[in-house]
Amino acid sequence: MNKISCIVAGPRGKMGSEALRMIEKDDTLELAACIDRKHEGERVQDIDGLPSMGAIIYTDAEICMQEVEADVLIDLTTPEYGYKHTKLALENGIRPVVGTTGFSDDQLSELRQLAETKQLGAVIAPNFAVGAVLMMQFSKWASKHFPDVEIIEKHHDQKLDAPSGTAAKTAQLIQEEREEHKQGHENEKETIEGARGANYDGMRIHSVRLPGLVAHQEVIFGGLGQTLTIKHDSYHRESFMSGVKLAATEVMNLDVLVYGLEHLLD
Structure with a gap:
């Protein structure tokens, strides 16, 4: 079984760094790249406090998604960047899993329509616990x-x-x-x-x-x-990681945007 290849946005944040540690320990996920405001071209393992992982860091999200082959974007940033990253991911054939809150109704409607047009799954969850x-x-x-x-x-x-x-x-x-x-x-x-x-x-x-x-x-x-x-x-922020993993796995089977983790639970 092929691993699900992930890009993580916000790797130095408290949630983003926890997601990296979760991916590092998981047998079904792998890290393809990270998107960060700093450290262009450096590797995750070169940043203090982050796991020993060789994935490269990009500061330009669009270039990252064009150059890196990935299945899923895990975005745990801010509402402003979360919306931009989600839209870019869908436009580049990558399924977004987003833990950022604060999207407007208009933004959610736009992203739903884009996911439906691209026939790509997307998960936006106000809470992954x-x-x-x-x-x-x-x-x-x-x-x-x-x-x-x-x-x-x-x-x-x-x-x-x-x-x-x-x-x-x-x-x-x-x-x-x-x-x-x-x-x-x-x-x-x-x-x-x-x-x-x-x-x-x-x-x-x-x-x-x-x-x-x-x-x-x-x-x-x-x-x-x-x-x-x-x-x-x-x-502790590790309480959210089981939900992140669930969403990253289940989004591969979706072709629409799902808002709320409850839709993925039995």
Whole structure:
């Protein structure tokens, strides 16, 4: 069985470097190249803190994808670069697996159409931790019975987007089951703007950013005389790697863009 050849974008990031270590240990994946803002022409093994791998680093994503034969792009960068890299990958016949959040609806629509035109699989996942995906699905189910809900997501203080893609995805899933309505007192007033968090379809989303955190979310449902809390915590970024591997494997069997890891789970 041939190994799945991967390009990793963002190899020096915390998620990207974890993906390299996952590929290094895996028997079904291999590293073809990396895309980074620095270190043009150097090898991964020459960069402090990265695994001993001989793949070459490119600073120009387009040149990388034109010169390197690869099956899959694993992108764990930022929304700006993630969108550009995903589009370039599809245009060059490479299947993207993207853990970057913050895509707009228009960008997702464009990428879906491009994947369909090229008949190439693509996976964009707000969260690659299987436990987080289950948390989102459980929350969707619970919202049928508990329509009053608030979401609290907590991440490290270097995260660029708020709310997180996981929180936004959770809210979208709940929206599918819950009728929009305003929560709290009808005459509620914020004495400090933003105190009640973001308003999404009548439910509230709160974002916490602190050093020491990785990725955490709790979805709190309220009902008469009771509350229900569904919570997930990622304490280390290796928690995301089983989902990355699953997506990199399953994307080879797709010919459309899939948004959300839940579509790849049994």
